[in-house]
Amino acid sequence: MAKRKPLPPRVKRMNRAGRLASAKTWLPTFTGKNILRGYCNHFGVDWRCAAAELKILGVQLDPAYLAQREKNDEEMVRKRKETANRRQAVVDQHWHPYTEPFEAYLAGDYAALYDLEQSESTPDDLTE
Numbered sequence: 001m002a003k004r005k006p007l008p009p010r011v012k013r014m015n016r017a018g019r020l021a022s023a024k025t026w027l028p029t030f031t032g033k034n035i036l037r038g039y040c041n042h043f044g045v046d047w048r049c050a051a052a053e054l055k056i057l058g059v060q061l062d063p064a065y066l067a068q069r070e071k072n073d074e075e076m077v078r079k080r081k082e083t084a085n086r087r088q089a090v091v092d093q094h095w096h097p098y099t100e101p102f103e104a105y106l107a108g109d110y111a112a113l114y115d116l117e118q119s120e121s122t123p124d125d126l127t128e
Contacts, residue, residue, distance in 0.1 A: 012044035016053065019043050023057055035059060 007013065011022060023039070032038040039050040047069055051061055096112035098104040101120070104113040 008044075011042060014043065016049075019045070020053060020056060023053065027057065027059070036061060036065075 011019070014022060023043070026042065027035075030038050035054065036047055036050050039045070039054060040047055043050070045053070051066055054061060094115050096104065096109060096115065098107065098109065098112050098116060101113050101116045104110075104116055
């Protein structure tokens with residue numbers, strides 16, 4: 001019989017109502033510097049959810065800090081999209097219809113032949 005994996009901590013399995021009830025006792029015991037980050041880590045939620053729930057609990061958060069977090073998230077999304085687009089452009093640049101080097105050679109497409117030979121060569125081939 002296979003062993004079952006243990007469940008994650010109870011506070012990370014709670015829904016919003018459970019978190020709000022538990023947070024009432026957790027807030028007075030929190031000793032860290034950043035209440036938002038501490039709430040995120042303790043209850044396993046993202047910062048937007050933590051900000052909304054802390055607001056419900058009456059905790060005042062700096063609006064400038066929240067705006068900066070939002071701006072940073074938008075910047076990260078933009079950078080990820082740029083990276084994905086650059087990778088896709090490289091893949092599209094080297095696209096060819098050939099699967100075998102011999103097909104590319106017969107067609108006279110030496111750039112595709114080079115790409116296929118480069119993709120087939122591995123470091124093990126170079127040492128022999």
